Amino acid sequence: MTVEERLDELERELRYMKDRQAILDCIARNARGCDRHDAELLASSYHPDGFDEHGFAVNEGPRYPEWANAAHNAMSQQSLHNITTHSCEIDGDVAHAETYSVGLFLDPDGKTARMLAGRYADRLERREGEWRIALRRTTVDILLVGEAAFLTSEAFAQFGYLKGMRDKRDVSYQRPLTLERTSSDRW
Incomplete structure (x- = not known):
């Protein structure tokens, strides 16, 4: 070749x-x-x-x-x-x-x-x-x-996971991505 x-x-x-x-x-x-x-x-x-x-x-x-x-x-x-x-x-x-x-x-x-x-x-x-x-x-x-239903339980809420947002408030749009609090809701 x-x-x-x-x-x-x-x-x-x-x-x-x-x-x-x-x-x-x-x-x-x-x-x-x-x-x-x-x-x-x-x-x-x-x-x-x-x-x-x-x-x-x-x-x-x-x-x-x-x-x-x-x-x-x-x-x-x-x-x-x-x-x-x-x-x-x-x-x-x-x-x-x-x-x-x-x-x-x-x-x-x-x-x-x-x-x-x-x-x-x-x-x-x-x-x-x-x-x-x-x-x-x-x-x-x-x-x-x-x-x-576990998502809305007190047991799960204690972990503080971010909840996905159906708009640009979602953490995936944050630039630059930091640990600062965002407007994203938590469970």
Whole structure:
């Protein structure tokens, strides 16, 4: 193999690795935007003409944050979208990804919680050098309901854990991150 051929191969491998990371970053940005109710961040994961399907609800990408925030507010007081197993096929400027997700939702009563496990089937496109979701279809494969009252017990309150916030008061937005008290609530 010539030096030029080796360099070409390395360049292809590097492009692939950068694309895979950019695609995973986009999917992670989507999950964080959902949990923090950060409409701008969430919308930035979709192309302006993209679509998101959650059951019978089909929303244009830029309108999805409004729908998602309202749905999450109606059914929970806290949520965590965890992305796990991820596979991706890249063909030029189009990629098809499957990402397993586990969504945890503390019910409005604070006494029960739900776990939805499913997958995101995404078609992503690179436009003007940026990967975003062109179409997302969501599955729910497992749904569990459990007791969660311990979160509001005196026994748990003594630990003083920070409570996630559904806006930019959340500790993850603090810059620089310090030990100073923030406006974040504690359990």
